[in-house]
Amino acid sequence: METLPDILKKVGRLPMISHGISGVVFALSESHVIKKPLPGKSEKDQVDIERRIYERLGSHPYITKYFGARDGMIVLERLEYPLRKRLQDLRDDNKLPMADDVVRWASQVTQAIQHVHSQGVMQVDIGAGNVLLNRYGTTKLSDFAGSSLDKSKPLIAPSAHSEHPNMPYTKPSIQSELFAVGSLLYEIETTKVPYADKNDGELERLFKADVYPDTTNLILGEVITKCWMAQYQDASEVVVDIQNIQKN
Known part of the structure; x- marks a missing residue:
């Protein structure tokens, strides 16, 4: 079974769900997505702030669940x-x-x-x-x-x-x-x-x-x-x- 680090190495080959001004969201599984920042310092800064905020917020029933970060990318719950x-x-x-x-x-x-x-x-x-x-x-x-x-x-x-x-x-x-x-x-x-x-x-x-x-x-x-x-x-x-x- 692949570990998270193994999956992250091939993130670019995962199905893309959406993209915005700061990053691209890929499907990691049926229950998880991973957000990768777009190239550029400002985009990386935006996703880094997002990581810090999710870590600050903790768990809340009406906020997207955060599962961790690695190599500048963040893992979140997959929603509809x-x-x-x-x-x-x-x-x-x-x-x-x-x-x-x-x-x-x-x-x-x-x-x-x-x-x-x-x-x-x-x-x-x-x-x-x-x-x-x-x-x-x-x-x-x-x-x-x-x-x-x-x-x-x-x-x-x-x-x-x-x-x-x-x-x-x-x-x-x-x-x-x-x-x-x-x-x-x-x-x-x-x-x-x-x-x-x-x-x-x-x-x-x-x-x-x-x-x-x-x-x-x-x-x-x-x-x-x-x-x-x-x-x-x-x-x-x-x-x-x-x-x-x-x-x-």
Whole structure:
């Protein structure tokens, strides 16, 4: 039976699952993947930060499991696909997520964010593309390449749909993170990012004026608006509000 070091030597011949700006993800087995950084110092730095963050975070039910690192590569649990793909599939079928799924996913991702923040980490690039689903439909926060650890400078930028111009990603804070959480929750319920038809310049003008999509008829509407309007002190307050929605 091959050992992990033996497998890692032939990682380039493993089936590729996905790739991003920092690295390539290969299938190691049915339950594990391995992430290899792209050539270049910045990409290696991003994956190294990701390794350090996973080691800091430890085990959490709504964060991708980390199994270790070797030769600059990290081994993670293998999940199904991004939450964004599920939302896009629903949108293509002119459907919306079921209410139970909306609240359950919202509860899971905000609990994950709460834990991340408690460990001195700012995820920075919060969005449905960095939330993965397992075979049971449970969400797992993923991809910390370039995130901020102990106030380090982020090595990655968020989507303009998730960034308030007065809260620049270069100086991540609880408020900038929760603003992005608001946009994520909006996407979870509507299947679309806020102002999906607007360009970056238009988004900046709207957000700077605190003009946001109407959330009146959304289950998570009040929570989303409070995230966008910086009315939460930390993620734990978001978690509590969502749990209260679940109870009702």
